[in-house]
Amino acid sequence: MMGGHHAASGAAAWVAAASTAPYALGWYPVSPLGIVSGALLTAGAALLPDLDHHSGTIANSLPPVTKILARITERVSGGHRRGTHSLLGLAVFVALAGALGEMTTEVRGFGTIEIGAGLLSVLLMGFALKALKIAGGAARSWLLAVGLSLFIALYAPENNGWLPLAVGLGVGVHIIGDLLTHQGVMILWPLRIKRPRKIASMPLVAKLWKTSGCLSLPVIGRAGSWREWAIMVPVSVYAIYGVIEGGFNALRGWIT
Numbered sequence: 196m197m198g199g200h201h202a203a204s205g206a207a208a209w210v211a212a213a214s215t216a217p218y219a220l221g222w223y224p225v226s227p228l229g230i231v232s233g234a235l236l237t238a239g240a241a242l243l244p245d246l247d248h249h250s251g252t253i254a255n256s257l258p259p260v261t262k263i264l265a266r267i268t269e270r271v272s273g274g275h276r277r278g279t280h281s282l283l284g285l286a287v288f289v290a291l292a293g294a295l296g297e298m299t300t301e302v303r304g305f306g307t308i309e310i311g312a313g314l315l316s317v318l319l320m321g322f323a324l325k326a327l328k329i330a331g332g333a334a335r336s337w338l339l340a341v342g343l344s345l346f347i348a349l350y351a352p353e354n355n356g357w358l359p360l361a362v363g364l365g366v367g368v369h370i371i372g373d374l375l376t377h378q379g380v381m382i383l384w385p386l387r388i389k390r391p392r393k394i395a396s397m398p399l400v401a402k403l404w405k406t407s408g409c410l411s412l413p414v415i416g417r418a419g420s421w422r423e424w425a426i427m428v429p430v431s432v433y434a435i436y437g438v439i440e441g442g443f444n445a446l447r448g449w450i451t
Contacts, residue, residue, distance in 0.1 A: 196348040196372040196427075197419050198242060198252050202326040203431040204372055205241025205365040206234040210437025212364060219437065223360060227448060230441030231362055234397075234434060239319030240365025241289055241338065242326050244279040244373075247272045256325035257340060258333050273384065276409065280373055281384035287364050292362040309348075312358055316344040319362075376418055379411025 196204075214230050215221040225233060245253045246261070246268045254265035272278030279288075298311025321340040324330035330339055375379045381387065387408040394400045403411055415423040 196244070196369075196376060196415070196423060198326040199328070200423060200427040200431070201241045201245070201369050201372055202238040202323055203427060204368045205237040205436050206434035206438065207237070207430045208241075208364045208368045209233045209361060210434055210441075212360075214441060216438050216440045218433070223357065225357065227356075227441045227444035228350055230444065231438055233357065234438050234441070235323050235343070235360040236316060236319045236358065237345075237365045238327070238434075239321070239323035240362045241369045242322040243319075243366050244273045244284065244364065245275075247277065247279040248275045251383055252325060253322055256330070257265070257321035257336055259317070261321065276373060276378065276380050278384050280370050280380040283384060284298075285363065285370065288366045289359050289363045292359040296356075296358055303448035304420065313344060313348060315358060315362075316347060317341055319365075320344050374410065374413040375412055375414050376423075377411060377413045378418075379405055379409035381407070381409050 207314060210230065212222045213219075213233055215224050215256045225312045242253050245251050245312070246265050248254060249262065249269050250263045251265065254262050268279060269275070272284065278284045295311030295315045296309065299307050299309050301307050314396075319338055320343050323340055324336060330336035370380055370382070374382065389406065389408055390400060390404040394429050402413060405411060415426060
């Protein structure tokens with residue numbers, strides 16, 4: 196699935212889970228500004244699995260930091276669409292988000308600073324800006340990512356409590372999105388379960404169970420196909436609707 200569509204699916208997942216507006220589930224209700232900030236952070240989290248590709252778009256989002264992280268992730272995860280696109284990878288990402296949320300430091304005059312959550316917010320914001328083609332060069336990307344993260348920290352501080360949820364949603368919808376492509380994902384990595392030879396010649400099995408051990412439900416076919424666009428246009432519209440609705444409610448609250 197294309198990077199922009201991964202980001203949109205992450206934002207839509209957050210809107211559905213956290214908004215109480217019509218057409219939303221409201222499983223984890225947050226403030227109106229939390230809808231906006233959470234959508235952006237979950238959009239970024241929906242790009243996290245692609246940090247396993249050292250020359251990919253995400254690796255170039257906040258250089259040189261993301262380039263270094265991408266090379267490390269690629270080596271540890273076994274390559275593209277392996278560890279980071281698995282159930283184990285999902286669990287690790289959520290655990291890391293939770294651990295970073297516990298990293299704090301005391302600063303005289305400011306009190307407790309949640310430095311871990313702040314660093315993760317900058318990273319996720321940089322991913323989202325890059326995928327949505329909002330960021331420009333490295334300097335502008337860093338400026339926007341840091342600026343938006345500071346805004347969230349000041350006006351939506353509760354985000355540190357639900358950051359692991361945002362990461363879990365984002366990574367989860369990314370894995371599902373790539374599962375629906377022709378290439379599929381190795382969902383049970385590091386286990387590599389090859390399809391048995393006795394059923395390898397069956398057409399349906401060959402489509403769903405790759406020789407590499409990846410599983411696929413190729414609803415959208417190849418990344419960027421017309422089927423992907425047919426699914427993701429309404430998903431993107433839904434995400435935009437939720438963010439705008441949350442933004443209007445936040446603005447209304449500030450005015451009143």
